[in-house]
Amino acid sequence: MVNGHRAPAISALGLRKAFGEHVVLDGIDITVPEGTVYSLLGPNGAGKTTTVQILSTLIHADGGEMRVGGYDLEAERDEVRNAIGVTGQFSAVDELLTGRENLVLMGDLQHLPKRESRRLAADLLERFDLAEAGDRPASTYSGGMTRRLDLAMTLVGDPRIIFLDEPTTGLDPRSRRVIWDLIRGLVDDFNVTVFLTTQYLEEADQLADRIAVLDQGRIVAEGTAAELKQLVPGGHIRLQFADRNALFAAATALGVSGGMVDDDEEFTLAVPSDGSVKSLRALLDRLDYEQIEVDGLAVHTPNLDDVFLTLTGHPTSEKETVS
Numbered sequence: 001m002v003n004g005h006r007a008p009a010i011s012a013l014g015l016r017k018a019f020g021e022h023v024v025l026d027g028i029d030i031t032v033p034e035g036t037v038y039s040l041l042g043p044n045g046a047g048k049t050t051t052v053q054i055l056s057t058l059i060h061a062d063g064g065e066m067r068v069g070g071y072d073l074e075a076e077r078d079e080v081r082n083a084i085g086v087t088g089q090f091s092a093v094d095e096l097l098t099g100r101e102n103l104v105l106m107g108d109l110q111h112l113p114k115r116e117s118r119r120l121a122a123d124l125l126e127r128f129d130l131a132e133a134g135d136r137p138a139s140t141y142s143g144g145m146t147r148r149l150d151l152a153m154t155l156v157g158d159p160r161i162i163f164l165d166e167p168t169t170g171l172d173p174r175s176r177r178v179i180w181d182l183i184r185g186l187v188d189d190f191n192v193t194v195f196l197t198t199q200y201l202e203e204a205d206q207l208a209d210r211i212a213v214l215d216q217g218r219i220v221a222e223g224t225a226a227e228l229k230q231l232v233p234g235g236h237i238r239l240q241f242a243d244r245n246a247l248f249a250a251a252t253a254l255g256v257s258g259g260m261v262d263d264d265e266e267f268t269l270a271v272p273s274d275g276s277v278k279s280l281r282a283l284l285d286r287l288d289y290e291q292i293e294v295d296g297l298a299v300h301t302p303n304l305d306d307v308f309l310t311l312t313g314h315p316t317s318e319k320e321t322v323s
């Protein structure tokens with residue numbers, strides 16, 4: 001999808017940033033083609049917000065060659081600002097104002113004529129399914145509605161490039177999906193470029209054309225979700241047994257030595273597998289033949305969690321017992 005002769009919407013080469021002694025970005029490279037969604041994935045404190053703040057001109061980098069919207073990030077800061085919209089990690093919505101007033105205010109801040117601001121506000125309320133709630137104070141909005149309003153406010157001024165810093169953190173799965181659809185719509189209908197940060201692998205998987213995994217100041221992998229998934233060993237079937245004897249008997253019968261958990265409470269074995277019904281049946285037949293009782297099983301196909309664990313040696317967030 002890369003447009004050969006056009007400059008990328010965002011490019012960074014050797015982007016560096018430290019706060020005092022603490023190196024947050026240790027020379028990262030980013031290229032985002034126009035009209036695509038790029039996701040920066042990383043755990044708390046990885047440097048996601050710092051990257052967004054630098055690329056959206058809120059703070060200065062210590063080094064690197066950066067261009068946004070075709071403009072030099074240092075020499076042409078005003079031009080960059082005119083080309084972008086930003087939804088920060090923390091909401092920019094004024095809760096005392098109504099949804100409509102928040103949008104009109106954004107228009108005023110961008111020096112749009114009053115009539116134009118009002119028309120735009122009405123359009124955006126409609127588009128983001130907030131028309132009915134438009135004249136209520138934002139303090140009465142649900143988390144999902146507030147996030148939608150935040151996103152709508154980002155679009156005032158018609159930015160070509162939008163930065164979304166953790167746009168769905170804290171939302172329930174349904175509201176999250178609504179936001180994903182809205183973001184996809186922006187890219188498909190308006191050819192907007194989206195730079196998105198997230199801690200959710202599923203979000204990156206669903207939305208992003210390309211994903212970069214940020215860990216301890218460096219991008220440790222970059223590619224499409226499918227490419228990243230190819231970096232990790234294949235899937236497996238996790239078998240659960242009642243006791244150690246059954247576990248060891250199964251490991252012997254199946255000739256598997258890795259992926260064993262034997263910790264007094266849990267007796268499980270991870271058997272490499274493509275997860276197909278055929279392989280599952282063969283596995284169970286074998287255990288049946290050896291008269292080994294299986295208490296439970298789970299089929300596990302590789303996901304971005306596995307990618308993260310493999311690349312960084314630690315899980316993204318919650319516990320992940322074995323792999």
Ligand SMILES: Nc1ncnc2c1ncn2[C@@H]1O[C@H](COP(=O)(O)OP(=O)(O)OP(=O)(O)O)[C@@H](O)[C@H]1O
Nearest residue numbers: 019024042043044045046047048049050051089199
């Ligand atoms: N102004 C600042 N002064 C000093 N340290 C800072 C400053 N801003 C960020 N940091 C540090 O830089 C690191 C990266 O922070 P950043 O906010 O970019 O992470 P993040 O990936 O956005 O995390 P989260 O997922 O929690 O939002 C953290 O260790 C943070 O404490």
Ligand SMILES: [Mg+2]
Nearest residue numbers: 048049050089
């Ligand atoms: Mg952040």
